[in-house]
Amino acid sequence: MHDINTDLLAMFDDYQRAQDLAETTIRNRRSTLRTLAAGLPGTLLDADVFSLRRFMGQEGVTSATKRTYRVALRAFYAFLCTEGLREDDPSLKLPMIRVPRTEARPFTPTQVDAMLTSGAYKRTRAMILVGYRQGFRVSQIARVHGDDIDRSSMTITTVGKGRKERRLPLHPTIAELSLTMPLHSWWFPARKNPSEHMRPASVTELITKAKLRAGITDPHLTPHSLRHSFGTELVEHGVDIRIVQELLTHEDLSTTQIYTRVSDRMKAAGIIALPVRPIPEKSGRRRAEAA
Known part of the structure; x- marks a missing residue:
């Protein structure tokens, strides 16, 4: 089982290098797929959409990470179908992930x-x-x-x-x-x-x-x-x-x-650009009533 997963990931690595993808991208996708494989009852080749959804929906995983997972899974299972290693693509039924707009977090x-x-x-x-x-x-x-x-x-x-x-x-x-x-x-x-x-x-x-x-x-x-x-x-x-x-x-x-x-x-x-406004010490009510 381990050897099958290893062989699949090695073939996927070669495919991505042929696409001229960055080594960082290849390494990150491989890490995602290895984590997925560790929790599957069978091999990566046998995974169904329910297993993929369960993997993406783990507690404590941020929206941005879920989107990263989805991209890796989509690429991998599309590759398996292209190579004729699978007839169906379970990743097609994965939900879209909405990620809140990122904010800059600079050092001062x-x-x-x-x-x-x-x-x-x-x-x-x-x-x-x-x-x-x-x-x-x-x-x-x-x-x-x-x-x-x-x-x-x-x-x-x-x-x-x-x-x-x-x-x-x-x-x-x-x-x-x-x-x-x-x-x-x-x-x-x-x-x-x-x-x-x-x-x-x-x-x-x-x-x-x-x-x-x-x-x-x-x-x-x-x-x-x-x-x-x-x-x-x-x-x-x-x-x-x-x-x-x-x-x-x-x-x-x-x-x-x-x-x-x-x-x-x-x-x-x-x-700070707004001018300082003096704070009245008294309400001025008596003066207004007297007038």
């Missing part, structure tokens, strides 16, 4: 300063700055290479989602940082094999440790929140939303729209 500048000055090592501080001032995802931070930096044109090359290579403007802070980082090798090499870059999960772990060391305990603030800070501050400084989209390498403008929502700082600035 004060929190970022605390992360940079609370004992984090140079490497971790560099990671934080690349996320905060270039808006990079942890996967992009992990892959920064000295040859990606061109200080003469003030650009940085990175590979975003879908393995698309992008050349972006280099923030002056990162240009300055680059003077202290490797010129022709990985900025964040793997500890056991310096010829390879660090895993994104390791970047996440190091930045999370810096966050906790800084006394920031909000569970909604993650290393990805540095990217949210980048987008939010661009909008707060009046940068056009289309430019924000390009700097964040979003394919769809609707993804960038989360940063156009009014931030807490902008709300506070708005309320």
Whole structure:
């Protein structure tokens, strides 16, 4: 039974690589399917729609995760049908998942300063700055290479989602940082094999440790929140939303729209803009009655 599941997942991996899907996508789908397989009485090949619904409807699973599960299941069982391994596709009857619109959850500048000055090592501080001032995802931070930096044109090359290579403007802070980082090798090499870059999960772990060391305990603030800070501050400084989209390498403008929502700082600035109104010490009723 285990061997059948293993063989099916290996074939599905090959199929997705032939589609030129990102390794992160392939790995995440494989993890979802392995979790599903662990709870099935038979193999993945034998699963029915009721088993799939039960898997998606587990208690404690967020709407966003359910949607991720659904995408993985739809792709896998469509593959089985395409290959003639199943005649029916049980995932066709899975319900659509409505996910509440995502809100940006940025670190404040004060929190970022605390992360940079609370004992984090140079490497971790560099990671934080690349996320905060270039808006990079942890996967992009992990892959920064000295040859990606061109200080003469003030650009940085990175590979975003879908393995698309992008050349972006280099923030002056990162240009300055680059003077202290490797010129022709990985900025964040793997500890056991310096010829390879660090895993994104390791970047996440190091930045999370810096966050906790800084006394920031909000569970909604993650290393990805540095990217949210980048987008939010661009909008707060009046940068056009289309430019924000390009700097964040979003394919769809609707993804960038989360940063156009009014931030807490902008709300506070708005309320303070109203002039102070003196508070009357007395009602004035006697004077009004006398008149």
